[in-house]
Structures are given as C-alpha cells and as structure tokens.
Amino acid sequence: MSKLWGGRFTKQTNHLVEQYTASIGFDKQLAEEDIQGSIAHVTMLGKCGILPQEDVDRIKDGLLLVLGRVKRGEIEFSVSDEDIHMNIEKNLIEEIGPVGGKLHTGRSRNDQVATDMHLYLRKRVVELVGLLHAVQEALIGQAKDNLDTIVPGYTHLQRAQPILFAHHLLAYVSMFQRDIERLMDSYKRINVLPLGAGALAGTTFPIDRHFVAKQLHFDRVYENSLDAVSDRDFIVEFLSDAAIIMMHLSRLSEELVLWSSTEFNFIELDDAFCTGSSIMPQKKNPDVPELVRGKTGRVYGNLMGLLTVLKSLPLAYNKDMQEDKEGMFDTVATLQGALQLFAPMIATMKVNKGRMREAVNKDFSNATDIADFLASKGLPFRQAHEVIGKTVLYCIQNGKYLLDITLDEFKQFSPLFDESIYQVLQPETVVNARGVYGGTATEQVKAAISRAEANLQSTEAWYKEYDLKSK
Numbered sequence: 001m002s003k004l005w006g007g008r009f010t011k012q013t014n015h016l017v018e019q020y021t022a023s024i025g026f027d028k029q030l031a032e033e034d035i036q037g038s039i040a041h042v043t044m045l046g047k048c049g050i051l052p053q054e055d056v057d058r059i060k061d062g063l064l065l066v067l068g069r070v071k072r073g074e075i076e077f078s079v080s081d082e083d084i085h086m087n088i089e090k091n092l093i094e095e096i097g098p099v100g101g102k103l104h105t106g107r108s109r110n111d112q113v114a115t116d117m118h119l120y121l122r123k124r125v126v127e128l129v130g131l132l133h134a135v136q137e138a139l140i141g142q143a144k145d146n147l148d149t150i151v152p153g154y155t156h157l158q159r160a161q162p163i164l165f166a167h168h169l170l171a172y173v174s175m176f177q178r179d180i181e182r183l184m185d186s187y188k189r190i191n192v193l194p195l196g197a198g199a200l201a202g203t204t205f206p207i208d209r210h211f212v213a214k215q216l217h218f219d220r221v222y223e224n225s226l227d228a229v230s231d232r233d234f235i236v237e238f239l240s241d242a243a244i245i246m247m248h249l250s251r252l253s254e255e256l257v258l259w260s261s262t263e264f265n266f267i268e269l270d271d272a273f274c275t276g277s278s279i280m281p282q283k284k285n286p287d288v289p290e291l292v293r294g295k296t297g298r299v300y301g302n303l304m305g306l307l308t309v310l311k312s313l314p315l316a317y318n319k320d321m322q323e324d325k326e327g328m329f330d331t332v333a334t335l336q337g338a339l340q341l342f343a344p345m346i347a348t349m350k351v352n353k354g355r356m357r358e359a360v361n362k363d364f365s366n367a368t369d370i371a372d373f374l375a376s377k378g379l380p381f382r383q384a385h386e387v388i389g390k391t392v393l394y395c396i397q398n399g400k401y402l403l404d405i406t407l408d409e410f411k412q413f414s415p416l417f418d419e420s421i422y423q424v425l426q427p428e429t430v431v432n433a434r435g436v437y438g439g440t441a442t443e444q445v446k447a448a449i450s451r452a453e454a455n456l457q458s459t460e461a462w463y464k465e466y467d468l469k470s471k
Contacts (some may be wrong), residue, residue, distance in 0.1 A: 002082040012257040022079045026326050030084050031070045033119035035063050037112065038088070040215040041195060050106060050152070050205050055099050063088075063095035063103075084116070085109050102105045106205035108193060110317040111230040114194040117325070119216065121238055122190045122471045124332045125183050132176050132183075132245070133459045138346035139176075140452050143169045147442060150427045151266065152365055159363040163440040165356060166389050170445065173452050175248040180459055182241045187466065190234045193218040197228035198241055200316035215470045230316045232306065232324050239303040242331045243296075250296040251339055253289035253404035255350075260286050263353045270348035273341065288345055288453060292338045299334055302327030366402060366430045373424050387413050 046056030069075050081087045093100035097318035135136035153163040196209035202225045209221045259266040269286055277283035309323045367388050374384035391413045403425050410417035435441040
C-alpha cells in the first residue's frame with residue numbers, strides 16, 4: 001500500500017530506509033495522546049466550519065473506536081506506516097472510510113507530534129510529583145520514629161559531629177522538595193499548545209488555536225509557529241530535572257548501601273527489597289539502591305544526548321528531532337521505577353538505634369563542643385582548637401575517648417576545664433546545643449518535620465488539581 005504522503009514519489013521506500021526512519025517502535029507510547037489531540041483538533045474544525053459537523057461526528061466516533069482498540073491491545077502497529085500519527089490515521093480510515101483522511105486538515109505531523117509530547121510529559125510530571133511525595137512521606141515517617149536516635153554525622157566520610165538520624169533523613173526531604181518545586185515550575189512551560197503551527201508557518205485554514213488549547217486544558221499557545229514545532233526546551237528541562245532527582249536518589253542509595261553493610265550495620269533493608277547470592281547463602285544484597293545508583297548514568301546520558309541533538313539544528317523541524325523521544329521515555333520509566341520502589345523500601349527500613357549510639361560513643365565527634373566550651377570561657381577559638389587537637393591526640397595514643405579521660409587529664413591541656421565538661425560531651429548535649437534554625441537540636445528537628453508535613457499538604461493539593469487537568 002502506498003504511503004499517505006506518497007503522491008509525489010515514483011518509487012516505493014527501500015525497506016531498510018523504512019526500518020531506519022520509522023519511529024513507531026517507540027512513539028506508539030503516544031497513541032492515547034495522539035488521539036486525544038486529534039479529537040480536540042477535529043472538534044475545532046467543526047466549530048470553525050472547516051469541516052461539516054457530520055464528518056466531525058464520524059471522525060470522532062472513529063477515533064474513539066480506535067482508542068478502544070489501542071487500550072485493548074488490538075492494534076498491530078506497522079513500520080511501513082512510520083509513526084504513531086500515520087498508524088492512527090490509517091486505522092481510522094479503515095474504520096470509517098475516506099472521510100478519516102479529513103482529520104489532518106489544518107495541521108502537520110510537526111505540530112501534531114509536538115502536541116503529543118506536551119500532553120504526554122505533563123501527565124508524567126504530575127505522576128512524578130506524586131511519587132516524590134510518597135518518598136517524602138516515608139522519610140518523614142522514619143524521621144518521626146527516630147527523634148531520639150543519634151548517629152555520627154560525616155564529612156569526607158570521616159566522623160564529624162553527632163546528629164539526629166531524623167535530621168539526616170530530613171536533608172533528603174529537603175532535596176526532594178526542591179525536585180518537586182522544579183517539576184511544578186516546569187509544568188508551566190510544558191503546558192503550552194503547539195497545535196496550529198502547521199509544518200512551520202501556520203495554516204491557511206481559519207482555525208481557532210485557543211479553542212483547542214481550552215479543550216486540552218493548556219494554559220496558553222505558542223506565540224511563534226517556528227518555535228512551536230522546533231522547541232524541545234520543555235523536554236530538555238524535564239531531563240535536567242530528572243537528572244537532579246536521580247542524583248539525589250543515588251546519594252541516598254549510596255548511604256543505604258553503606259549503612260546496611262556489616263561494617264556500619266546502621267540499618268537493615270526489608271527482605272522484599274534485597275536479593276541473595278547464587279553461591280554465598282549468607283548474603284543479603286541491597287540490589288535496589290545499587291541499581292538506582294547505576295541507572296543514574298543513563299538518565300544523565302539521555303539529557304546529554306538530547307542537548308547534543310539540538311545543539312546545531314536550524315529552524316524548523318528536522319528528522320534529527322525524532323531522537324527526542326526514546327531518551328524521554330526511558331527517563332520517565334527509569335525514574336518511575338526508582339521512586340515506586342524507594343517509598344516502600346524506606347518505610348520498611350529497620351533502624352539499628354543501638355549500633356548508631358555505640359558508634360557515637362566511640363569517636364571524637366564531640367570534640368568541637370570542647371573547643372566551644374573553652375571559647376565560652378574566654379580562650380580564643382583558634383587556641384581552643386589547638387588545645388582540643390592535642391587532647392584528641394592524647395586520647396588516640398592512650399586508647400581512650402574524650403568521655404573516658406579524667407578531669408586531671410583534661411587540665412593537663414587547659415586549666416579552664418571543670419566538671420561541667422562531662423555534661424558538655426554527652427551526645428544529647430552536643431546535639432541539642434545546635435538549636436539554630438535548621439540545626440540538629442531536637443526542637444529544631446521537630447519544627448522541621450512540621451514544615452515538611454505542611455509542604456506535603458501543599459504538594460498533595462497541587463497534585464490533585466493538576467492530575468485532573470492533565471487527563
């Protein structure tokens with residue numbers, strides 16, 4: 001059968017060219033969005049008097065029949081029909097006859113595919129906000145359960161100062177909150193309608209682009225037809241946002257892998273989120289966080305791939321831009337898979353509070369507080385820093401920790417020490433001394449949890465509102 005565009009050609013397309021240039025293998029994921037956009041388009045054609053209402057009704061009925069077949073998996077997409085648009089149109093014509101060919105009046109595949117991707121991506125962005133919300137809920141739940149759990153805080157992967165484990169978890173809540181805000185903001189630029197731009201210059205038909213935008217719940221339309229068909233900024237922005245989310249997930253994954261090792265033994269991941277070894281029966285491997293950490297690279301690659309595709313393209317549409325989809329689809333699937341697993345994995349994670357406390361008791365992470373103690377007694381902080389450095393060295397040489405040495409030993413290094421130093425050095429005292437806004441003191445962490453829960457409510461409200469708009 002000849003191509004729907006084949007009138008100008010005298011030869012059939014080489015089968016290798018068909019296979020190489022066809023996008024149906026991946027853009028079939030846009031089937032529902034393609035039909036959604038087509039229904040709005042043909043409705044507008046009827047409203048503007050471009051097509052008779054009888055034809056409009058037949059085309060809409062036919063599109064709904066095709067949509068039903070798509071949802072039931074009854075359509076066999078064909079490489080010879082190149083892409084999702086031609087496959088849908090061909091199936092429509094098979095359903096209702098030649099009148100189906102009128103659907104393409106006043107549009108091009110260039111503005112059609114752009115519209116499909118806007119429709120697709122705005123749905124996915126809303127879904128991802130919901131998934132991030134669930135991960136935040138799990139982290140906040142663990143934080144509330146661990147307000148009394150003290151753990152070493154690290155810099156350079158060396159023990160630095162004791163903190164509440166809840167405070168550590170809330171750091172990721174803050175990261176994911178920024179991710180949510182980035183996705184929410186990107187929705188503004190995704191929710192712009194390109195349909196009506198034609199191939200690049202608009203159309204001679206008296207269409208009503210704003211009517212279509214209203215039907216499809218777009219906030220506005222593209223101002224420039226060239227920009228409308230060649231813009232992929234909204235996908236680049238999404239891929240950038242996704243790369244940052246994966247980076248945050250990867251950082252948390254690394255900590256989960258470390259914390260669940262025998263050497264740390266701070267947490268235990270639920271069996272449902274781990275695997276075993278084919279040869280070593282004792283093994284319990286944290287495969288989920290490891291794989292999330294590994295898959296971060298492919299999301300980075302998708303971002304760089306599209307940036308490279310776009311970097312030297314002249315206006316308007318070029319076949320290169322067919323490369324915008326696979327990376328987008330892969331990133332969506334990768335991110336959805338990771339977030340769907342992370343929420344229950346965090347929620348079911350067991351925290352070894354005793355082991356964390358033991359780690360805090362056997363380090364020098366309270367040393368800074370001694371320097372602060374001496375500074376409060378009038379000793380310049382730089383001198384106090386040197387005094388404590390020598391005290392710590394003494395402890396290391398004698399196999400002791402700071403709470404183990406006597407007051408006389410303390411006084412060897414400074415006469416300013418007194419009995420109160422032992423209270424200063426208690427992990428609870430060290431933690432609660434940091435009562436500055438955003439600090440690790442218990443009251444500050446409780447306040448942070450309250451703020452995080454307020455953000456959860458705002459996110460949930462946004463999700464519910466925009467979930468309806470994006471359908």
